[in-house]
Amino acid sequence: MRVHLVGPVGLSDPARPSGGNVYDLRVAAALRARGHEVAVHETTVEDLSSLLGSLPEGAPVVIDGLVGSTSPHALARAGDRLRLVMLVHLPLGLGVAGSMPQRDPEARALAAVSAVVCTSGWTRDWLAGEYGLPSARLHVVVPGADKSPLAEGSATGERLLSVGAVTPVKGHDVLVAALASLIDLRWTWSLVGASVDADHATRLWSSLWRSGLDDRVTLAGALTGADLASAYAGADLLVLPSRHETYGIVASEALSRGIPVLATDVGGVREALGSASGTEVPGFLVPSNDPVALGAALRSWLTSPPLRTRLRSVAVERRDGLAGWDVAAASLERVLAGLSSH
Known part of the structure; x- marks a missing residue:
């Protein structure tokens, strides 16, 4: 195919290794490993119609929602000649991080495609509830995870790591407020992620400086490959303080190394963490936008x-249950095989 x-x-x-980008590229590579030919196209919303018009009749096309969810007219024009699948990482109808919800164009865009792939059950349920999409058109293909060497972990558990773009939705400012309450304890925090919101990044650093925490914090910027693997290998605890996540692929990346996760209980994060032995979460889940709860969880971790x-034992057990990208690709393959031909 x-x-x-x-x-x-x-x-x-x-330089822009977002969870959505990682997902798209890893699924494409896994489909190729399964014997499919995959052409990856990068385009803008404005150029989507032209790109779709250049593709051969009857071709299966998986469109990232960042491009497709606000392009209902382009999808409607191409829907009769192509087999269109929308891949929704983050529903634009949510309007997270202060952006305006775009429900009307997204609803029309999703109605114009043959199938919708979501990266979590939470996203599937949200789309079904908000847009009334029939369940038969909604499919969940969760991100895969590569089994990596177990992180050794320090005796004190003091090496905290966050991975994610430096934007308000990731909640790093909430974490800074929580860390300010832990000045009496030993810890370091490394933040890995591209600064895509310069004003927010400046405010974050200023807050760190005013709180006297700047000498404990490393703003590492965007890392990939061996550098990102090294950041995980040196971590004791992944902290994911997001105001919203539809899944939280970095939680899977941490758990694949046996690193526990402290995260906010938002969106699909609970699915990403999963559980070991059927019940125990490999870390902590706390309310979002709550520096007191976040600080209390961190204090428990650092002092016990x-x-x-x-929790390290639970994380290692959870690691053994993570599925790889080949499983994600097989799930997407079944969605594509079920599309009606033109």
Whole structure:
């Protein structure tokens, strides 16, 4: 099968390693490993119609929602000649991080495609509830995870790591407020992620400086490959303080190394963390936008060796249950195989 995957400009840019970009590229690679030919296209909303018009009749096309969800007219024009699938990482109808919800164009765009792929059950349920999409057109293909060497972990558990773009939705400012309440304890925090919101990044650093925390914090910027792997290998705890996540692929990346996760209980994060032995979460879940709850969880982690030992054991058990990208690709393959031909 020859598949076309359409993503935003910058999809393959290593300086912009978002969870959505990682997902798109890893699924494309896994489909190729399963014997499919995959053409990856990067385009803008404005150029989507022209791109779709250039693709061969009857071709299966997977379109990232960042490009497709606000392009109902382009999808409607191409829907009769192409087999269109929308891949929704983050519903634009949510209007997160202060952006305006775009429900009307997204509803019309999703109605124009043959199938919708979501990266979590939470996203599937949200789309079904908000847009009344029939369940038969909604499919969940969760991100895969590569089994990586187990992180050794320090005796004190003091090495905290966050991975994600420096934007308000990721909640790093909430984490800074929580860390300010832990000045009496030993810890360091490394923040890995591109500064895509310069004003927010400046405010974040100013807050760190005013709180006297700047000497404990490393703003590492965007990392990929061996550098990102090294950041995970040196971490004791992944902290994901997001105001919203539809899944939280970085949680899977941490758990694939046996690193516990402290995260806000938003969107699909609970799915990403999963559980070991059917019940125990490999870390902590706290309310979003709550520095007191976040700080209390961090204090528990930093001051209780038995707790750290137990959660590391749970994280290792959870690691053994993570599915790889080949499983994600097989799920997407079934969606594509079920599309009606033109």
